[in-house]
Amino acid sequence: MSLTFEDRRMTILYHLEMEGKVHVHHLSKLLSVSTETVRRDLDRLEKEGKLRKVYGGAVKMRIEHVEPPFLKRTQMMKKEKSSIGKLAASLIEDGETIMVDNGTTTIEILPYLRDRTDITLITHSVPVLNLAMETFRGTIIFAGGEVNPEYQATTGSLTDQLLDQFKVNKAFISVGGISLVDGITDFHLAEANISRKMMQRAEESIVLADHSKFGLSTFARVSRLEEISMLVTDTGCSKEWVDTMEALGIEVRISE
Structure with a gap:
């Protein structure tokens, strides 16, 4: 049975939390879905403010990109x-x-x-x-x-x-x-x-x-x-x- 978006969302966010970044091809194999599906999922999560897309995947959204004083x-x-x-x-x-x-x-x-x-x-x-x-x-x-x-x-x-x-x-x-x-x-x-x-x-x-x-x-x-x-x-x-x-x-x- 194929995974729903909510199921895929939980998996993507879990790996993002643990590793700080995720890769499209790795998620495609892990979730048994196409790379196009993964990219659409990442698009949705980026709009939710959960991550930031980068080449080949996504990284965890950070409040601070540089260290505050x-x-x-x-x-x-x-x-x-x-x-x-x-x-x-x-x-x-x-x-x-x-x-x-x-x-x-x-x-x-x-x-x-x-x-x-x-x-x-x-x-x-x-x-x-x-x-x-x-x-x-x-x-x-x-x-x-x-x-x-x-x-x-x-x-x-x-x-x-x-x-x-x-x-x-x-x-x-x-x-x-x-x-x-x-x-x-x-x-x-x-x-x-x-x-x-x-x-x-x-x-x-x-x-x-x-x-x-x-x-x-x-x-x-x-x-x-x-x-x-x-x-x-x-x-x-x-x-x-x-x-x-x-x-x-x-x-x-x-x-x-």
């Missing part, structure tokens, strides 16, 4: 980011050394470390550094180098060389997108390089991402999905994504 991002998904930060902070044991990269989700760890004196924090993020100096009572190491005013962080070879001097227990990594095809990505190449270095220098790499990041691919790859140890996200993350990540051997923690 840091201060604006602090107001986006604020409740979810705070709950993710709280759960992430609970994973840190006394005596551990952690690396925290430059993100509006990773910075939410800091309010929950106020009374933790036996922790060493390493960061290249100016906002994380400023908040840590105000509220954190443990040891702070700033990975210095050339300060990029746009990113509000240090990047480049000096920062990379300094991070190479450490081996830490946990690295907490922010993301621009999470995709089955492209893995963990960021908007900026320099930031992606620093996040990747932090992962290399940590025993555990923990990605913090609210549900809006899933199915998206941004400019620069940080790592393959299989290279992360744990994902901390919020209740808006779909069961399909949770199951997929766990099938890859990644522990998933859901914040309240």
Whole structure:
């Protein structure tokens, strides 16, 4: 029995959510319909605002094509980011050394470390550094180098060389997108390089991402999905994504 448009719609949107993009010929084989039918389906879904057609297929519709400024991002998904930060902070044991990269989700760890004196924090993020100096009572190491005013962080070879001097227990990594095809990505190449270095220098790499990041691919790859140890996200993350990540051997923690 042939599939209805609603059946095909669900399948197309599922693969779009999981992979960030779909291809006409793959969908044609998967749905056992002609490529012309797939293209008509994609036309309808584009008119609904569910996707954007590109050559050979379609990509997930994104609200932002470039990363908003840091201060604006602090107001986006604020409740979810705070709950993710709280759960992430609970994973840190006394005596551990952690690396925290430059993100509006990773910075939410800091309010929950106020009374933790036996922790060493390493960061290249100016906002994380400023908040840590105000509220954190443990040891702070700033990975210095050339300060990029746009990113509000240090990047480049000096920062990379300094991070190479450490081996830490946990690295907490922010993301621009999470995709089955492209893995963990960021908007900026320099930031992606620093996040990747932090992962290399940590025993555990923990990605913090609210549900809006899933199915998206941004400019620069940080790592393959299989290279992360744990994902901390919020209740808006779909069961399909949770199951997929766990099938890859990644522990998933859901914040309240």
